[in-house]
């Protein structure tokens with residue numbers, strides 16, 4: 001049995017407590033990329049660049065035919081897509097999740113991300129974008145809360161970009 | 171930074187996009203009946219205007235889609251964007 005280690009284990013353990021912009025390495029979960037034009041029997045979001053959470057399953061619509069689904073278990077998604085013209089890929093270990101939350105979270109993100117995080121990006125909105133040199137998926141889960149999906153090998157870089165920004169608010 | 175309107179995602183910062191050259195250049199439908207000069211024209215010749223230019227962009231760090239856009243090459247002002255495969 002292989003022991004899977006988070007690429008953020010060392011960094012997250014050493015992170016200082018900064019309430020203005022808390023940084024958290026989120027626990028592992030199953031991740032599925034779903035690409036289809038078919039309508040599946042799944043409670044997934046229909047609006048583009050939006051995310052919904054239904055029954056513990058988060059679906060993020062990233063493009064006209066593309067969803068990222070975060071779930072405790074990938075099995076039901078594969079089952080729902082079976083028999084349809086759909087591409088379903090398990091990417092659970094391709095990326096890791098980081099949360100940044102607090103009154104200064106948007107400001108810290110904007111230190112490295114050019115996206116307009118004002119009224120144009122309300123809670124429930126999500127998109128692929130760039131943070132520094134890394135491609136991420138950014139999902140605003142609350143007014144001051146953001147969920148980031150980051151490629152595993154980019155995770156320490158993204159973490160340190162955010163750490164650098166939020167230390168101004170320590 | 172330019173703000174580029176993706177037809178699917180709305181206005182986004184320039185660094186989410188890749189430029190893909192002039193739009194509406196169709197590959198000759200019948201290569202066997204196409205002369206060398208016509209091939210060269212398809213492959214290499216571009217209008218390169220000073221002013222209004224229809225061009226392709228890809229929202230590579232966003233929805234991933236190609237689309238068309240009309241941009242003024244002098245002012246960089248973007249008039250509008252519209253989905254790939256459609257005409258302005």
Ligand SMILES: [Zn+2]
Pocket residue numbers: 176177178179180229232233234235
């Ligand atoms: Zn887009």
